[in-house]
Amino acid sequence: MTVNEQKELIEKGWAALPAEYRIPERTPTLEEARMYCQRLAESHYENFHVASWFLPRRLRPHFHSIYAYCRISDDLGDEVGNSQQSLALLDLWQQELDACYRGEARHPVFVALAETIRACNIPKDPFADLLVAFRQDQTITRFRTMEDVLGYCRYSANPVGHLVLYVCGYRDAERFRLSDYTCSALQLANFWQDVIVDYGKGRIYLPQADMERFGVEEAVIADRNFTPQFRELMRYEVQYARQMFERGLPLIQMVDHELALDLDLFSRGGLEILHAIEQQNYNVLRARPVISKTRKAALLLRALSSKFLRRRAA
Structure with missing residues (x-):
């Protein structure tokens, strides 16, 4: 090429996205970024999990810059x-990320991110790894095994x-390991x-080996034909994801109060x-399962109560 x-490809791609995503002619100041x-x-904000207002105010600019990087990358x-x-x-x-680590940021996301990287001493790998996944999305639309899905x-x-x-402020392997269980489990929950x-985008994240094991063909998804076999497949996948969440839960007890919440x-x-x-009896083909506002409020109250009790115990 x-x-x-x-x-030409880049210009056509920018045209499909919000104008503010483009690299500006003038490099912004840190405050502007x-x-x-x-x-x-x-x-x-509704999809913004990492920059919760429960976290210390001093950290919010760093979470804003990380979120902005993830949002635009996605x-x-x-x-x-x-x-x-x-x-x-x-x-x-990727070139802009590399330039950021060389001290040559141009885009407001990378101007802000450069300060986050400096203050928190963050290596390039996790930022670059996200781009690997988004590249894979362009070419890989089926996964043979659950190991392949977890590899994604x-x-x-x-x-x-x-x-x-x-x-x-955490950088140890054990916390990273537990975090991986939680993050992968949440990704699986979102897939299910x-x-x-996802099928409307040409993608199926249910492992093909599991579909074959339960006797579910791709046509079942295409036709939105909820069969007993599909129900059992989803039951199995939901239980698998739940077990992964449970394996990651000990991390909550290993971090400070704000992050724990x-x-x-x-x-x-x-x-x-x-x-x-x-x-929904595992029928994700009929309608997308959602969490009601009442349940969200209950989760928030439960988390706040746990935080209060932890502080009293401390």
């Missing part, structure tokens, strides 16, 4: 609508947990919740998705 062809990231984070891979254009933009975003989660979900731990949504909400929210699937 020639340089001009690459530029932080405001940019905050606006982006707060405009997507959109480059998922909102363009053309794989070649997405790959070209992701390559460009290793790039698509687990780096986010590592970034959260880095910002909060969004079987029809977020992790508790994070894990319980994922478990609640699984419960919502069960409440």
Whole structure:
């Protein structure tokens, strides 16, 4: 591919995204960059798990910059609508990440992120790993085994947990290991919740080996034909994800109060998705399972109560 062809792909890709995502002609100041990231984070707050307002105020700018990086990276891979254009933009975003680590940031996300990287001493790997997952999305749409799905989660979900731990001052292997269980479990819960949504994008995350084991053909999903075999497949996958959540729960007791509250909400929210699937008798082909506002409020109160009790015990 020639340089001009690459530029054309990038330009067409930018045209499919919000104008504010483009690299500006003038490099913003740190204050301007932080405001940019905050606006982006707060405009997507319903999906914003990592920059919870329960975390210390001093850390919020760092979580804003991480969220903004994750948000735009995800959109480059998922909102363009053309794989070649997405790959070209992701390559460009990788170049900007590399430039950020050289001290040559241009985009407001990377100007803000550079300060987060400096203050929290974050290596490049977790940021780069996320881009690996978004590139895979352009070419890999089926997964043979659960190990293959978890291999994808290793790039698509687990780096986010590592970034959260880095910002909060944790860098040990045991906490990373437990975080990986939680992040992969949440990714699985989202996959099981969004079987029809993902199929509309040409993707199936249910392992093919599991589908064959339970006698479920791809046509069942395509036709939204809820069969007893599909119900048993989903029952199995929901239980698998629940066990992964449970393996990650000890992390909540190994971090400070503020992060513990977020992790508790994070894990319980994922478990609640699984419960919502069960409440629909595992029929995710009929309607996307959702958590009601009442249940969300109950989860919040439960987490707050746990935090209060932990502080009293301390």
